[in-house]
Amino acid sequence: DTEVTQTPKHLVMGMTNKKSLKCEQHMGHRAMYWYKQKAKKPPELMFVYSYEKLSINESVPSRFSPECPNSSLLNLHLHALQPEDSALYLCASSHDRGMLETQYFGPGTRLLVL
Amino acid sequence: ILNVEQSPQSLHVQEGDSTNFTCSFPSSNFYALHWYRWETAKSPEALFVMTLNGDEKKKGRISATLNTKEGYSYLYIKGSQPEDSATYLCASPERAGTALIFGKGTTLSVSS
Numbered sequence: 001d002t003e004v005t006q007t008p009k010h011l012v013m014g015m016t017n018k019k020s021l022k023c024e025q026h027m028g029h030r031a032m033y034w035y036k037q038k039a040k041k042p043p044e045l046m047f048v049y050s051y052e053k054l055s056i057n058e059s060v061p062s063r064f065s066p067e068c069p070n071s072s073l074l075n076l077h078l079h080a081l082q083p084e085d086s087a088l089y090l091c092a093s094s095h096d097r098g099m100l101e102t103q104y105f106g107p108g109t110r111l112l113v114l
Numbered sequence: 115i116l117n118v119e120q121s122p123q124s125l126h127v128q129e130g131d132s133t134n135f136t137c138s139f140p141s142s143n144f145y146a147l148h149w150y151r152w153e154t155a156k157s158p159e160a161l162f163v164m165t166l167n168g169d170e171k172k173k174g175r176i177s178a179t180l181n182t183k184e185g186y187s188y189l190y191i192k193g194s195q196p197e198d199s200a201t202y203l204c205a206s207p208e209r210a211g212t213a214l215i216f217g218k219g220t221t222l223s224v225s226s
Contacts, residue, residue: 004157033213042118042203042216043158056213090158099146099207102160103214 006091006106014114015081021109023074023091029104031097032074034066035090037108043090049074050097081113116140116208120217127194128225134190135220137204141185145210149178149189150203152219158203161189194224 004025013019023032031050035043048056049068057066063085065077074091088108094101119138127133139147149161162171167182175192191198201221205214 040218042218044216045213048213092158097213099210099212099214100163100165102148102163104160105150105157107155107157 004091004093004104004106006089006109008109009107010110010112012112012114013078013081015083017081018077018079020078021076021089021091021111023076023093023106024072025093025104026072027093027095027104028071029093029095030071031094031101032068033092033094033103034074034076035092037088037090047076048097055097078111081111083113086111086113116206116215118204118206118215118217120202120204120220122220123218124221124223126223126225129195131194131224132190132192133194133222134188135202135222137187137189137217139185139187139204139206141183143209144182144185145207147180147187148205148214149187150205151176151200152203153200161202189220191222194222196224196226198222199224 007022033048034046037043045058046060047066052068063080067075090108091106092103094103121136147164150158152158162178164180169180171178177190180187201219203219205216
């Protein structure tokens with residue numbers, strides 16, 4: 001199984017809502033990533049987990065809260081988001097965190113904040 | 115922050131045409147270069163990881179070259195097919211042990 005799955009595919013939420021994005025992989029990968037991608041821009045790294053520990057947080061606002069409950073799952077908890085947070089949120093995983101490691105991406109969750 | 119540039123931003127070719135596009139990156143402190151292919155409504159898919167100057171990698175009709183001294187990589191598609199229509203992203207780590215910085219991508223459209 002070489003698939004990274006993400007749920008939901010689409011999400012519409014108000015600025016006062018709390019929601020979560022989920023990502024799952026069963027490839028035994030020990031590194032997992034959250035990216036944010038806005039239209040016509042490249043994917044921007046938000047967080048990296050390595051061996052279930054947060055290893056990179058790219059100065060992301062605290063209204064985004066990542067969680068890695070186990071080596072196969074990665075969540076992104078959302079609270080009090082702003083309309084400018086509307087974007088495609090991509091999850092990826094790799095065998096390890098090395099710079100030569102191929103990242104396997106999920107299809108993304110398209111988020112709209114009203 | 116590492117600046118990874120891709121050109122052209124978009125490209126339209128006819129079926130059967132061969133095409134190429136460019137990824138540019140700072141030649142100093144180079145670590146690795148990744149190419150990904152991203153079809154609409156699908157997940158980005160890894161094509162190549164390249165590290166050595168002069169390296170050339172091939173996957174079917176797609177190939178890539180790397181020049182680390184001058185800071186660029188070319189992606190070539192031979193005999194383009196409509197199914198090659200996608201956005202092609204390149205990415206490079208800013209420092210050893212850090213995650214990838216992506217370019218904005220080149221969007222290829224192939225007409226039959």
